[in-house]
Amino acid sequence: xxxxxxxxxxxxxxxxxxxxxxxxxxxxxxxxxxxxxxxxxxxxxxxxxxxxxxxxxxxxxxxxxxxxxxxxxxxxxxxxxxxxxxxxxxxxxxxxxxxxxxxxxxxxxxxxxxxxxxxxxxxxxxxxxxxxxxxxxxxxxxxxxxxxxxxxxxxxxxxxxxxxxxxxxxxxxxxxxxxxxxxxxxxxxxxxxx
Amino acid sequence: xxxxxxxxxxxxxxxxxxxxxxxxxxxxxxxxxxxxxxxxxxxxxxxxxxxxxxxxxxxxxxxxxxxxxxxxxxxxxxxxxxxxxxxxxxxxxxxxxxxxxxxxxxxxxxxxxxxxxxxxxxxxxxxxxxxxxxxxxxxxxxxxxxxxxxxxxxxxxxxxxxxxxxxxxxxxxxxxxxxxxxxxxxxxxxxxxx
Amino acid sequence: xxxxxxxxxxxxxxxxxxxxxxxxxxxxxxxxxxxxxxxxxxxxxxxxxxxxxxxxxxxxxxxxxxxxxxxxxxxxxxxxxxxxxxxxxxxxxxxxxxxxxxxxxxxxxxxxxxxxxxxxxxxxxxxxxxxxxxxxxxxxxxxxxxxxxxxxxxxxxxxxxxxxxxxxxxxxxxxxxxxxxxxxxxxxxxxxxx
Amino acid sequence: xxxxxxxxxxxxxxxxxxxxxxxxxxxxxxxxxxxxxxxxxxxxxxxxxxxxxxxxxxxxxxxxxxxxxxxxxxxxxxxxxxxxxxxxxxxxxxxxxxxxxxxxxxxxxxxxxxxxxxxxxxxxxxxxxxxxxxxxxxxxxxxxxxxxxxxxxxxxxxxxxxxxxxxxxxxxxxxxxxxxxxxxxxxxxxxxxx
DNA sequence: AATGAATGAGAATTCATTCAT
DNA sequence: CATGAATGAATTCTCATTCAT
Numbered sequence: 001x002x003x004x005x006x007x008x009x010x011x012x013x014x015x016x017x018x019x020x021x022x023x024x025x026x027x028x029x030x031x032x033x034x035x036x037x038x039x040x041x042x043x044x045x046x047x048x049x050x051x052x053x054x055x056x057x058x059x060x061x062x063x064x065x066x067x068x069x070x071x072x073x074x075x076x077x078x079x080x081x082x083x084x085x086x087x088x089x090x091x092x093x094x095x096x097x098x099x100x101x102x103x104x105x106x107x108x109x110x111x112x113x114x115x116x117x118x119x120x121x122x123x124x125x126x127x128x129x130x131x132x133x134x135x136x137x138x139x140x141x142x143x144x145x146x147x148x149x150x151x152x153x154x155x156x157x158x159x160x161x162x163x164x165x166x167x168x169x170x171x172x173x174x175x176x177x178x179x180x181x182x183x184x185x186x187x188x189x190x191x192x193x194x
Numbered sequence: 195x196x197x198x199x200x201x202x203x204x205x206x207x208x209x210x211x212x213x214x215x216x217x218x219x220x221x222x223x224x225x226x227x228x229x230x231x232x233x234x235x236x237x238x239x240x241x242x243x244x245x246x247x248x249x250x251x252x253x254x255x256x257x258x259x260x261x262x263x264x265x266x267x268x269x270x271x272x273x274x275x276x277x278x279x280x281x282x283x284x285x286x287x288x289x290x291x292x293x294x295x296x297x298x299x300x301x302x303x304x305x306x307x308x309x310x311x312x313x314x315x316x317x318x319x320x321x322x323x324x325x326x327x328x329x330x331x332x333x334x335x336x337x338x339x340x341x342x343x344x345x346x347x348x349x350x351x352x353x354x355x356x357x358x359x360x361x362x363x364x365x366x367x368x369x370x371x372x373x374x375x376x377x378x379x380x381x382x383x384x385x386x387x388x
Numbered sequence: 389x390x391x392x393x394x395x396x397x398x399x400x401x402x403x404x405x406x407x408x409x410x411x412x413x414x415x416x417x418x419x420x421x422x423x424x425x426x427x428x429x430x431x432x433x434x435x436x437x438x439x440x441x442x443x444x445x446x447x448x449x450x451x452x453x454x455x456x457x458x459x460x461x462x463x464x465x466x467x468x469x470x471x472x473x474x475x476x477x478x479x480x481x482x483x484x485x486x487x488x489x490x491x492x493x494x495x496x497x498x499x500x501x502x503x504x505x506x507x508x509x510x511x512x513x514x515x516x517x518x519x520x521x522x523x524x525x526x527x528x529x530x531x532x533x534x535x536x537x538x539x540x541x542x543x544x545x546x547x548x549x550x551x552x553x554x555x556x557x558x559x560x561x562x563x564x565x566x567x568x569x570x571x572x573x574x575x576x577x578x579x580x581x582x
Numbered sequence: 583x584x585x586x587x588x589x590x591x592x593x594x595x596x597x598x599x600x601x602x603x604x605x606x607x608x609x610x611x612x613x614x615x616x617x618x619x620x621x622x623x624x625x626x627x628x629x630x631x632x633x634x635x636x637x638x639x640x641x642x643x644x645x646x647x648x649x650x651x652x653x654x655x656x657x658x659x660x661x662x663x664x665x666x667x668x669x670x671x672x673x674x675x676x677x678x679x680x681x682x683x684x685x686x687x688x689x690x691x692x693x694x695x696x697x698x699x700x701x702x703x704x705x706x707x708x709x710x711x712x713x714x715x716x717x718x719x720x721x722x723x724x725x726x727x728x729x730x731x732x733x734x735x736x737x738x739x740x741x742x743x744x745x746x747x748x749x750x751x752x753x754x755x756x757x758x759x760x761x762x763x764x765x766x767x768x769x770x771x772x773x774x775x776x
Numbered sequence: 777a778a779t780g781a782a783t784g785a786g787a788a789t790t791c792a793t794t795c796a797t
Numbered sequence: 798c799a800t801g802a803a804t805g806a807a808t809t810c811t812c813a814t815t816c817a818t
Contacts (some may be wrong), residue, residue, distance in 0.1 A: 109306065113223075150347075150352070161343055162343065171336055175336040206782090240812090243810070450815060466603075498694035500693075504692070533761075538736040542736075545731075549731055563723075
């Protein structure tokens with residue numbers, strides 16, 4: 001009595017986003033056609049255009065919905081003092097945000113070339129650079145700057161690459177966060193000490 | 195004595211690879227059309243097909259030519275004892291290989307989704323996993339495993355992301371390598387100590 | 389009351405089939421390009437793809453629509469007793485079916501090589517073999533088997549080859565049918581007598 | 583000592599024709615590309631152009647070489663009295679000519695649409711019509727005209743269609759010829775009697 | 777007697793997008 | 798809220814043919 005019919009009605013927009021993200025993540029943005037999305041949803045291509053003005057807009061809308069937490073994190077971070085505690089907190093929260101929207105971030109990671117040409121390219125880059133600039137002390141030694149960046153990267157790539165390593169996902173995330181925290185700590189100490 | 199005129203005649207194949215890589219890296223594989231490559235070379239599309247059977251084959255040939263050093267590295271590495279020195283040496287050589295074929299690796303990094311569907315996807319993955327499996331001790335704590343993987347990643351991503359950070363490229367590479375070495379060292383010690 | 393204006397809107401699919409068959413019959417399947425079909429219809433190539441998934445599908449759809457009578461004939465024939473009357477009736481009906489879809493059969497006759505590689509090749513062959521196996525007694529003398537086959541062939545080829553012979557088409561068809569009937573009768577008598 | 587090397591030297595032209603006919607018969611004229619022919623011969627496409635001016639010329643040359651007997655038959659036939667004996671002799675000889683160059687005739691049969699546009703289309707048609715006009719009495723009843731044509735057709739199609747019928751090829755050919763002879767005899771008698 | 781390198785024309789197919797209904 | 802029908806532009810790829818060497 002609720003299987004397949006009830007869950008329509010007004011949520012088409014949402015369903016488009018879901019299916020689109022799924023396909024984008026699976027095959028890439030360019031290789032995913034609107035026909036495919038429409039077919040999988042059981043609607044016509046034209047229906048997609050009722051909800052979104054362009055293919056790109058579908059992606060943008062997904063991006064905006066799913067990265068709001070990151071946006072807020074960046075905003076929050078900007079106003080914090082650049083203490084080690086702040087940095088730890090940033091990593092902790094970022095790690096959470098990443099895993100909450102894992103498919104999207106996996107997609108972004110794997111489609112950088114495509115994204116660069118799209119409007120979300122800049123948005124994403126800005127957010128990332130925002131974080132980087134807060135974590136990183138431009139006065140610090142190069143090695144320590146690399147450590148900061150590496151911390152961010154470890155977070156980013158960690159989950160995708162560790163997928164075929166044994167172990168519970170929660171544990172892995174914890175381990176990844178620990179390494180990132182370690183790196184940022186070293187970087188911070190280095191910067192202070194110099 | 196060989197500046198601009200001699201080269202032509204017989205080097206078309208090479209020139210196609212060069213231009214293709216340039217465009218692939220710039221715009222992504224899918225967004226680069228054979229028309230574009232041909233135009234930039236001043237030949238017809240059909241000429242490309244004289245030298246390569248498909249678009250994919252162009253990419254494959256570039257990949258094969260440029261990643262031979264990595265292939266050799268992996269082979270060499272497999273036969274070494276898993277000492278810390280070996281690991282350092284691997285990172286050192288890998289860093290070199292990466293920067294020797296930087297545009298290709300940048301391309302691979304930014305087009306993962308595309309590459310996954312292509313035949314080089316597996317080749318590349320295998321090579322990477324080969325390295326990973328040599329650097330990483332499956333008995334070690336998860337954190338240390340993450341450190342090993344992170345070392346590899348730092349190398350990989352380091353250069354691309356640090357592009358807009360101040361500093362001489364050589365220095366940056368050295369810094370990146372240092373951080374990677376650090377990570378692998380910690381991972382190694384952890385594994386020994388446990 | 390329906391001459392030239394009403395038809396449009398909704399009959400595009402049909403019009404594509406008509407024009408396609410006309411051109412296929414005139415120039416052969418391979419030499420007829422989708423551009424040509426589209427142009428003659430005053431639509432774009434893409435419009436054809438809205439109605440049919442591939443070029444081959446256009447042909448298949450024509451074939452299926454136009455050979456349904458033959459299919460039914462075969463089915464009917466399978467359930468009849470193998471009497472001489474049955475055989476005569478088969479030839480009579482087949483002759484009718486052939487001339488009702490003459491352009492298609494002319495096309496099939498003249499494009500056997502092409503058709504063999506296409507999916508309709510088998511369908512057609514099966515239908516034909518079905519008829520043949522009903523008309524032909526495998527126990528009969530070779531000559532009589534040849535007569536049976538020849539009856540079928542006379543029907544098939546008769547019309548096309550007699551096109552430049554004088555005489556009214558109806559009369560010709562009758563003559564062709566008579567010869568075919570004659571052949572099958574001889575074959576049947578032979579088989580009985582032996 | 584003679585396997586693969588000796589049988590070169592000057593016979594390339596012949597080998598091209600052989601391979602071409604084989605492929606034409608197998609896949610049709612249009613679907614057979616010069617690349618394919620060249621590859622199977624182990625030479626380059628350009629080599630084909632040394633021996634033949636165009637693709638069509640390859641076919642024409644095969645046709646001319648292989649249908650000379652038919653040409654001669656037609657010429658001979660034209661000068662004979664239109665007796666029943668003559669007609670029998672024509673069928674006998676034609677049957678022989680057909681089976682001597684079976685692959686070519688199979689090809690012609692299966693590629694009529696293609697051939698019609700080619701220069702050999704007319705040549706072939708003329709030859710056939712030549713035979714037909716000798717066998718057929720334009721004054722005769724339509725049925726008898728059909729019988730004459732049918733005799734020719736039985737010869738033509740007989741072999742190809744009987745391929746999956748049991749029995750020795752020689753026997754089949756004899757049977758086919760017998761039926762054709764029968765048909766022409768009836769036609770002849772009818773014409774005389776009327 | 778043949779090759780290597782290339783071309784120009786054209787093929788089938790796919791895609792994002794539009795719009796009247 | 799959505800569909801049916803269509804378009805224009807592009808894409809990958811194939812083919813017969815040419816010509817300098």
